[in-house]
Amino acid sequence: MERTEVGDKAVDALYQRLNREAEEGGYHLNPDVGFTKDLVRSLLVNEKRYGYWACPCRLASGVKEDDLDIICPCDYRDADVDEYGGCYCALYVSTEVLEGKKVAGPIPERRPPEQERKRLKEEASKLKAKGAAQPVSLPVWRCTVCGYLCARDGPSEICPVCKAKKDRFEKFIDVGAAFSVTVPVWHCRVCGYLCARNEPPEVCPICKAKKDRFERFL
Amino acid sequence: MKLEKYAKKVPGKRKGDILLFALSTCGWCRKTKNLLDTLGVGYRYIDVDLLDGEARNEVMAELDRWNKAHSFPSVVIDDDRCIVGFQEDKITQAVGGGKN
Numbered sequence A: 001m002e003r004t005e006v007g008d009k010a011v012d013a014l015y016q017r018l019n020r021e022a023e024e025g026g027y028h029l030n031p032d033v034g035f036t037k038d039l040v041r042s043l044l045v046n047e048k049r050y051g052y053w054a055c056p057c058r059l060a061s062g063v064k065e066d067d068l069d070i071i072c073p074c075d076y077r078d079a080d081v082d083e084y085g086g087c088y089c090a091l092y093v094s095t096e097v098l099e100g101k102k103v104a105g106p107i108p109e110r111r112p113p114e115q116e117r118k119r120l121k122e123e124a125s126k127l128k129a130k131g132a133a134q135p136v137s138l139p140v141w142r143c144t145v146c147g148y149l150c151a152r153d154g155p156s157e158i159c160p161v162c163k164a165k166k167d168r169f170e171k172f173i174d175v176g177a178a179f180s181v182t183v184p185v186w187h188c189r190v191c192g193y194l195c196a197r198n199e200p201p202e203v204c205p206i207c208k209a210k211k212d213r214f215e216r217f218l
Numbered sequence B: 001m002k003l004e005k006y007a008k009k010v011p012g013k014r015k016g017d018i019l020l021f022a023l024s025t026c027g028w029c030r031k032t033k034n035l036l037d038t039l040g041v042g043y044r045y046i047d048v049d050l051l052d053g054e055a056r057n058e059v060m061a062e063l064d065r066w067n068k069a070h071s072f073p074s075v076v077i078d079d080d081r082c083i084v085g086f087q088e089d090k091i092t093q094a095v096g097g098g099k100n
Helices: A008-024 A033-050 A064-070 A077-084 A114-130 B027-039 B053-066 B088-094
Strands: A140-143 A149-151 A169-173 A185-188 A194-196 A214-216 B008-010 B018-022 B043-047 B074-077 B081-084
Touching (some): A008 A033, A149 A194
Antiparallel strands (some): A140 A149
């Protein structure tokens, strides 16, 4: 693997774009601009190397299917921002960190080790093969201000639609509830966005994750 | 010394055998390198993302002995103990920041 170089102009352009998209979706980039731009540069390096934005702080396999969960923003971002104030590489931070009330430090790895990931994947595909109606695997949260729904461990820090804070969310559906649906419901593994349609969207309207980050929810 | 052919050497004060497993793209790995540079200690590092195939497997097999999560940075000291993550205080203490 050769060392890859990326120009400053490309880094600045992507930084501006990610910053805008983050704020629109209720997320924040790390306010340490130098540190953050280095991470953005690394995303572009990984794009050249692998064809996708593999997390700069994790070792990508180069096989997209195996790296899907660590394509930035990764599947673990929201839980880490919620618990520690920053994601694993600290590209994304909480409002507290943005406002300087807390510092985003190094955090433990939430991604399961390789063997565990394989096991979980096999389990999921077995369940799918059964074809039975699956109960809800994550709680669904409802923004009481605008009605936005998302399925995730906890509510969004900021509602991506109306910008209401976390404390305006309520638990709408609990884990284990079973539903029959007329149209499949898709779940964005990155931000929790839900939508009912035959196929998942090309791009998540909330966090811009691609179609391959969606899974069937109901 | 282990993994001699893959490690890059940074000269400095001799504080034992310090081997840093890192990624060239990682912000915390960069901070770890900067810390060791600032402390002025000699160390070796391997940017694992720049290795392919057998070389990567060999290095990861060694990292597995120290850190089952295979996360970066991992600093192995004297082939005896490992500090996982950019833990500034622990690293400084372990490589004897200060005394020569």
